[in-house]
Amino acid sequence: MMGSCQSxxxxxxxxxxxxxIALSRSEVRRTAxxxxxxxxxxxxxxxxxxxxVEIYKALEHRRxxxxxxxxxxxxxxxxCCAYVCPxxxxxxxxxxRGKSAAARG
Amino acid sequence: MREGAxxxxxxxxxxxxxYLLGLCPALAVSDLVSKALGLGAGVILVLLAxxxxxxxxxxxxxxxxxxxxxxxxxxxxxxxxxLAMQAWLPALRQQLGVYLQLLAVNCLILGLVERLAxxxxxxxxxxxxxxQGAGFTLALLLxxxxxxxxxSGTITLFPFGSFGGVIxxxxxxxxxxxxxxxxxxxxxxxGYLVALAGRLKAGRRRAEQRSAG
Amino acid sequence: MSFVGxxxxxVFVNxxxxxQLLGLCPLFAAAGxxxxxxxxxxxxxxxxxxxxxxxxxLQHLVLVPLRLAYLQTLAFVLLIAxxxxxxxxxxxxxxxxxxxxxxxxGVHLPLAAVNCVVLxxxxxxxxxxxxxxxxxxxxxxxxxxxxxxxxxxxxxQARLRSEWVPEAMRGLPITLVSAALMALGFLAFDxxxxxxxxx
Amino acid sequence: MRSGGAFALExxxxxxxxxxxxxxGMMFSVVLCLLPAGLWGVLLFGPRALYxxxxxxxxxxxxxxxxxxxxxxRFTLGDGSALLTGLLLGYSLPPAVPLFIPAVAxxxxxxVIKLTFGGLGRNWMNPALGARVFVMFSWxxxxxxxxxxxxxxxxxxGATPLGLVKxxxxxxxxxxxxxxxxxxAGLHPAGLKAGFFPDLLQRLxxxxxxxxxxxxxxxxxxxxxxxxxxxxxxxSVYLFVKKxxxxxxxxxxxxxxxxxxxAFGGLPFGTGLFxxxxxxxxxSGGLALGALYMAADPVTSPLRRPGRxxxxxGCGGLTFLLxxxxxxxxxxxxxxxxxxxxxxxxNRIGARPAAEVKK
Numbered sequence: 001m002m003g004s005c006q007s008x009x010x011x012x013x014x015x016x017x018x019x020x021i022a023l024s025r026s027e028v029r030r031t032a033x034x035x036x037x038x039x040x041x042x043x044x045x046x047x048x049x050x051x052x053v054e055i056y057k058a059l060e061h062r063r064x065x066x067x068x069x070x071x072x073x074x075x076x077x078x079x080c081c082a083y084v085c086p087x088x089x090x091x092x093x094x095x096x097r098g099k100s101a102a103a104r105g
Numbered sequence: 106m107r108e109g110a111x112x113x114x115x116x117x118x119x120x121x122x123x124y125l126l127g128l129c130p131a132l133a134v135s136d137l138v139s140k141a142l143g144l145g146a147g148v149i150l151v152l153l154a155x156x157x158x159x160x161x162x163x164x165x166x167x168x169x170x171x172x173x174x175x176x177x178x179x180x181x182x183x184x185x186x187x188l189a190m191q192a193w194l195p196a197l198r199q200q201l202g203v204y205l206q207l208l209a210v211n212c213l214i215l216g217l218v219e220r221l222a223x224x225x226x227x228x229x230x231x232x233x234x235x236x237q238g239a240g241f242t243l244a245l246l247l248x249x250x251x252x253x254x255x256x257s258g259t260i261t262l263f264p265f266g267s268f269g270g271v272i273x274x275x276x277x278x279x280x281x282x283x284x285x286x287x288x289x290x291x292x293x294x295x296g297y298l299v300a301l302a303g304r305l306k307a308g309r310r311r312a313e314q315r316s317a318g
Numbered sequence: 319m320s321f322v323g324x325x326x327x328x329v330f331v332n333x334x335x336x337x338q339l340l341g342l343c344p345l346f347a348a349a350g351x352x353x354x355x356x357x358x359x360x361x362x363x364x365x366x367x368x369x370x371x372x373x374x375x376l377q378h379l380v381l382v383p384l385r386l387a388y389l390q391t392l393a394f395v396l397l398i399a400x401x402x403x404x405x406x407x408x409x410x411x412x413x414x415x416x417x418x419x420x421x422x423x424g425v426h427l428p429l430a431a432v433n434c435v436v437l438x439x440x441x442x443x444x445x446x447x448x449x450x451x452x453x454x455x456x457x458x459x460x461x462x463x464x465x466x467x468x469x470x471x472x473x474x475q476a477r478l479r480s481e482w483v484p485e486a487m488r489g490l491p492i493t494l495v496s497a498a499l500m501a502l503g504f505l506a507f508d509x510x511x512x513x514x515x516x517x
Numbered sequence: 518m519r520s521g522g523a524f525a526l527e528x529x530x531x532x533x534x535x536x537x538x539x540x541x542g543m544m545f546s547v548v549l550c551l552l553p554a555g556l557w558g559v560l561l562f563g564p565r566a567l568y569x570x571x572x573x574x575x576x577x578x579x580x581x582x583x584x585x586x587x588x589x590x591r592f593t594l595g596d597g598s599a600l601l602t603g604l605l606l607g608y609s610l611p612p613a614v615p616l617f618i619p620a621v622a623x624x625x626x627x628x629v630i631k632l633t634f635g636g637l638g639r640n641w642m643n644p645a646l647g648a649r650v651f652v653m654f655s656w657x658x659x660x661x662x663x664x665x666x667x668x669x670x671x672x673x674x675g676a677t678p679l680g681l682v683k684x685x686x687x688x689x690x691x692x693x694x695x696x697x698x699x700x701x702a703g704l705h706p707a708g709l710k711a712g713f714f715p716d717l718l719q720r721l722x723x724x725x726x727x728x729x730x731x732x733x734x735x736x737x738x739x740x741x742x743x744x745x746x747x748x749x750x751x752x753s754v755y756l757f758v759k760k761x762x763x764x765x766x767x768x769x770x771x772x773x774x775x776x777x778x779x780a781f782g783g784l785p786f787g788t789g790l791f792x793x794x795x796x797x798x799x800x801s802g803g804l805a806l807g808a809l810y811m812a813a814d815p816v817t818s819p820l821r822r823p824g825r826x827x828x829x830x831g832c833g834g835l836t837f838l839l840x841x842x843x844x845x846x847x848x849x850x851x852x853x854x855x856x857x858x859x860x861x862x863x864n865r866i867g868a869r870p871a872a873e874v875k876k
Contacts, residue, residue, distance in 0.1 A: 002532065003533070023533055023534075028533050028534075031535075034540045034541070035482075037638045037815050037816045038638060038816050038817075038820060039543070039815040040763065040815065041760070043820050051868070054820075057480040057481070060480070066480070082532050083532050083534065084538075086539055086543055087540050087638075090530050092530065092532060133338060133339040133340070173399065176399060177395075177396065180391055180396070181392055183391055184388065184389065184390075184392050187388075187391060206390070206391040206441055207340075207434065207437060207438055207441070209395050209437065210437050280615075280617070280656060280659075281655075282621065282655040283654060284655040285655070287501070287505070287654065288338075289501035289505070289651075290498070291498075292495070292498035292501055293495060293498035293629065296487075296490075296492070296493075296494030296495040296498060297491070300487050300491035303486060303489075303490075303491065470858050473862045473865075474641055474858070474861055478634070481635055482635050482639065483635045483639065484588065484633070492633070492634065495629070495633055495634075499641075502650055502651060503642075503851065503855045503857075504855075506835075506839055506848070506851035508844050509844075510843070510844035511838075511842050511844060515842050
């Protein structure tokens with residue numbers, strides 16, 4: 001769930017590499033992202049009881065204060081929210097990008 | 106190309122849509138075209154008289170007291186217009202009701218009197234004031250037309266000789282969308298007009314930048 | 319009409335903003351944040367609670383007996399301006415005594431645009447009321463109605479700021495449309511409901 | 518994507534797997550669950566109901582296509598939300614309504630309430646309910662003319678069950694102990710058409726206690742899709758199992774409404790406190806459609822459980838208030854849109870306590 005994706009086969013293998021997963025195309029079938037309908041599944045899925053949708057929307061509009069207040073710092077990008085989101089919004093990736101953008105201010 | 110002071114008030118600096126001043130009485134009164142015209146006329150009258158008086162009185166009144174004096178001046182003029190309308194147009198006055206008296210605290214009028222009193226030439230002040238007043242009335246008329254046609258399927262004007270005063274729109278007047286003439290409709294119509302005005306203004310600004318750039 | 323009837327009428331049935339369409343300038347100016355909306359609502363309620371009885375007294379004890387009713391507009395405007403100064407002085411005193419309360423309330427007191435809703439409510443409320451006490455309650459309730467509309471609209475506006483509202487609708491237009499839909503909802507509180515509930 | 522050796526791998530952000538649900542899938546399954554109630558309505562009220570549904574759904578699809586295409590420059594018919602809104606709106610209209618009303622209502626729902634805010638997920642008011650209130654206040658006359666189901670002639674029956682109760686509240690008929698007796702007394706004697714289906718209804722009606730059978734099966738005057746609470750409830754079971762609708766809102770809504778109806782329902786009939794006829798109120802009017810499908814609409818309801826429960830309680834209270842003392846017999850639409858306004862505030866309740874880890 002949290003592994004980073006490699007773009008080619010030349011990626012070096014280092015000692016602390018835990019595992020390598022090769023997913024077939026059907027397993028990773030991407031569907032288009034559709035607008036969020038506020039179903040709240042990500043809120044119930046988040047182990048830290050954050051509200052990923054509120055953080056993501058705040059980041060999307062560069063409202064970093066609201067994102068911080070909604071708990072951006074506590075998000076560990078575990079991906080549970082993105083896993084259940086029916087609108088296929090890349091929540092976990094959004095958090096990561098948001099953290100660096102928030103840092104830059 | 107400096108447009109004449111009068112025309113600037115009409116479109117480019119249309120008070121109601123662009124600056125949203127004097128919004129308060131406009132909406133409540135804009136469910137009938139005759140009421141919109143009545144209030145618009147009231148605004149123009151009060152505006153002209155107030156600006157003229159303020160322009161003449163300004164040197165006499167100490168700086169600190171001016172806001173209060175303008176307030177009293179406008180309130181007195183509104184009362185005069187109110188009395189005149191009660192005498193000559195009682196039906197319209199009855200329809201306008203409280204909203205005519207509310208012109209005494211209207212942001213548009215008070216703001217303009219404050220601003221224009223400092224100008225030098227009296228005639229330019231009057232033309233600007235007339236422009237702003239006409240702009241206000243035009244915008245109010247636009248809202249009233251939309252709301253009354255959709256909301257009650259008629260256009261009520263003033264009875265004149267044989268003309269009864271109400272133009273009935275054949276299809277719509279049987280089943281008008283009454284909600285449009287309620288408060289909800291007023292806010293909705295104004296919302297879309299402001300959006301339209303904003304888009305036109307942005308379009309014009311982009312055009313100017315392109316021509317200037 | 320019982321006291322509760324007056325309150326229900328002033329807050330819901332004849333809501334200052336959503337039925338009378340008064341005080342829209344300050345409302346949309348303060349719709350930016352919930353805190354400023356709350357502050358504005360409290361300020362308007364306070365001012366209305368003070369001016370309504372004073373205006374009632376002026377109307378029924380001075381203007382009507384002396385047959386000066388035609389001076390109503392002028393008299394009310396002067397009275398409200400006077401009360402405004404009083405409230406502003408109280409605001410300054412409040413600033414020294416309780417800065418927190420002042421910050422929530424004070425920032426809106428000098429707002430000249432508020433007198434649209436103050437004069438409007440006074441003119442609409444006063445004729446129908448029979449005592450200064452009832453006018454005070456009616457004034458306070460009208461202010462409460464303004465507060466409710468202001469805070470709810472500000473919370474909607476806060477949510478819409480994190481949504482992809484179309485370009486042309488952003489800012490004031492979408493707030494106006496939201497206020498329109500709120501007014502649609504407030505149609506539930508009509509005269510029949512009032513009559514059945516409070517007789 | 519840098520070209521990486523023998524074959525380039527496309528790079529996607531984690532997580533790489535997904536549960537498989539999509540918004541469109543959810544919307545279409547709600548539409549599917551609504552179909553039985555709609556078919557039943559068309560069976561009861563005849564082709565007239567079909568035209569109203571067709572106009573309602575057609576206009577909403579057309580409006581979505583046109584406005585979304587022209588102003589938002591997006592093709593959004595695929596997400597099924599316009600279809601759902603059109604269907605829900607059609608269900609909440611009386612069958613005998615002139616056809617321009619569903620058309621205007623659908624246009625208002627899609628263009629004003631939904632797309633002006635930016636399309637799916639950005640509107641804060643339920644489009645179908647907001648449009649129904651707009652239409653109810655614009656054309657009150659045509660909206661309160663009811664057609665009797667399966668009537669021999671195209672007779673217009675007096676009123677819906679709720680209408681009868683509202684009449685009774687206005688000028689009480691002495692000796693009537695509860696709304697059901699009113700219903701039986703008020704039941705139009707015009708009788709049903711001959712034929713297999715009406716006879717089936719007759720036999721089914723007799724199986725259940727007097728009156729409630731007709732109510733549950735919806736063989737009363739009323740709106741197209743709201744009639745049969747039984748079929749609506751049946752459809753919603755699937756949605757709860759698949760977690761497409763949150764259970765908190767209907768539970769709180771129907772729970773609080775039943776409590777109030779039970780406690781204070783008997784007062785107007787003079788049978789004192791705690792005598793209210795809950796079953797009658799639950800099965801009649803738009804409560805089933807409103808609570809299960811409209812109030813629970815994820816877009817316009819709160820995100821978290823505490824917010825949802827308060828939302829449901831509010832809807833229940835307001836519905837009871839408007840049904841008992843309101844000017845119109847049905848209060849569901851107004852109650853829900855009033856609560857829609859408070860959702861942004863309700864969402865702040867139960868907002869994340871500082872770093873509390875879920876057990």
